[in-house]
Amino acid sequence: MEKINIGLIGLGTVGSGVLEMISNNQDKISNITGRELIIKTIVVRNVAKHREEVADDILLTDDVNDVINDPDIKIAVEVMGGINPAKQIITDLLNAHKHVVTANKDLIASHGDELAKIAHKNTADLVYEASVAGGIPILRTIVNSFAADEILEVKGIVNGTTNYILTQMQQKSWSYEDALKKAQELGFAESDPTNDVAGIDATYKMIILSQFSFGSHIALEDINIEGIQNIKLEDVTQAAKFGYTIKLLGIATRVGNGIFAEVAPVLVPSDHPLATIHNENNAVMVTGQAVGETLFYGPGAGGLPTANSVLSDIVSVTKNIVLGTTGNTFNNYQHESEPIDKSNVIYPYYLSLQMKDIPGQILKVTKLMTELGASFSQIVQTKANDTEARVIFITHSMSKDQLKTLKEEIAKFDSISLNAAYKVLEN
Template sequence: MDKIKIGLVGLGTVGSSVLKMITENSDKVQNITGRSLSVKTVVIRDVAKHQNQVPAGVTVTTDLNAIINDPEIKIAVEVMGGVHPAKEVITKLLNAKKHVVTANKDLIASAGEELAAIAKHNHCDLMYEASVAGGIPILRTIVTSFAADYITEVKGIVNGTTNYILTQMQRKNWSYDLALAKAQELGFAESDPTNDVEGIDAAYKMIILSQFSYGTHLKLANMSVEGISTIQQSDVQQADAFGYTIKLLGISRRIDDGVFAEVGPVLVPKDHPLATINNENNAVMVTGQAVGETLFYGRGAGGLPTANSVLSDIVSVTKNIVLGTTGNSFNNYQSKVGKVDLNNVIYPYYLSLNMLDVPGQMLKFTQIMTQIGASFSRIVQTSTDGQTARVVIITHEMSKVQLHDLKQQLLAVDTMSLLAAYKVL
């Protein structure tokens, strides 16, 4: 049988797992596709560091041209990460007529359309299932299983680092700093965790999910993105007392003729499926008009889960090579959407405020809520030091415009300050 030879760019956690899975699962892949897979060349920065990880017969080099100029290599796998030089590397590979599989969500979210156009021009496949939710096969599921359905909402926990941290804050009453340190110790968080804990990683994934679900490309600059670094243990405990758990959710919804997407901490009812997703696990909930709510759950990060999604892309490309159907976009769905009126983006909100502990403060706050046309359903004064009091409120449904007006009015009041404002699912 013919062999499909592969070039691998990067040999970190995911790259080494891809190499392992191709080596160990070659018989099953051959049975499915009629072709056997083998890694011929690995391109890395430091050959000496990784030489012992690579099986005999595999070329290890720092020169990308070893893949570009090799006619035997049909598929290139990019697992180096980052936007640059990964974008330039993938562009060169596509222009050399190599099919490309990548796990690079930052790159796909920011330059996916451009790279897809280059792939199409060269009649090449560009696959990136592993760019969202690690081992969960969510993108291909949306493309195939939801092809005839009208998706109205996609929401979920799409970052394992933040989910691990929030799980420890709730279960063990750890502070944010302690939970982050433990996540770093266990390898769930990078030494610089900014992209994860500030919600940027989740936002990139929601951009890709929205592209597949609604056929529109959202821009990071137009999204509201809030992370978890300012969440206080007191809010975690109060949410728990109210019957909720705090999760960092990405949410994208069709509203009227537009699509609205954002990332931020959300109070999730304890009986909601997403409230049960803990530690480094991910879950994506897709709502379609026909099928209703569906939930996809699994490990969202780690070498082997991500490598499994990479390998599923490699198998898909291999099938396309065999059938002579390469060059089609991973996602062909394109749709024009209008702008969303923020008056129509409506949720209840959890508000945590610090107030001067003197008579008249709650009256003042109630007057502000009345002025913006909002009201609240629950209110608790949780603590006082004799000078200031912490007050926690859950509002009735209010719009993004009302929330913005509330924040602006509170800025003008020197006797109270807004500590947190989180959506309530």
């Protein structure tokens, strides 16, 4: 059987999973593709560290040029992560007419269009299913299964670290700090968790999902990003009393001829499918004009689940090589997006305020809401301390512009502070 040689760049959790799965599933892969896949070369930073886990017939090297300059290697798999030097490495690989499979969400979200053009120029494949939601095959599903449907919205839980933390806060009444510490102990959170808890990781994934769903590139600076670092246990508890679960959601939705995208904590009704996604798992909900709502659920990270998505891409590229159909863009859908009017972005909101426990304070807020043409559906007041009250409002639907004005006006009060303002998802 004809062989196809692979160069693997990176041998961390995902790279080790790819190596293991190719070895264990060779019979099925060969049956599907008609080719035998061989990992010929592995590039690592520290050769001595990995020598025992790599077979002797595989070249283990710290020089990426051993892949770039090897004419026998047809497919390169980049699982080292980060934007630099990965961008230059992938560029060099594509210019050397290698097909590239990557799980690098940061790079694809930031420079995917540029790299796709380089791939097309060199009749090479560039595929990256594993860059979003780990083991969930969401990108290829959007490309293939939604090809004839207009996607109206894509939203979901696309970061396992934050979902684990929020699950523990809800189910075990842990503080954010305690839940984060446990996540770090279990390996679900990095020692520096900023990328995850600040919502940056989820935002990169939403940029890629938006490109596939709407054909439009949304710049990082055009997305409102709010993480979970400031979520208080009392808000998680109060949300539950209202019948909601707080989740960090990425939401991208059509608004007129534009796309609104945001990553932020959201109150999700307890009977909504996304409220049932616990711990490190991910879920993406795609709403199509014809098909309605569809939910894709699975492990959002981990060596073997992510490696499975990488291997799916390798198999797809192998089929293209056999058929002579390489060089097609992974996502062909392109559509111009217009700037949106934020007065058309409408949600109910959960507002948590702290105010002096004296008459007239709630009246100030209700007067502001009346002036803005907005109103409340629920109000709960509790004691914050000896001199202050904590007041929770759930509003009726209001626009992003109304919310912005409300925040600005409340900030002018000496006796009232707004501690949290979270969207409320409606069934």
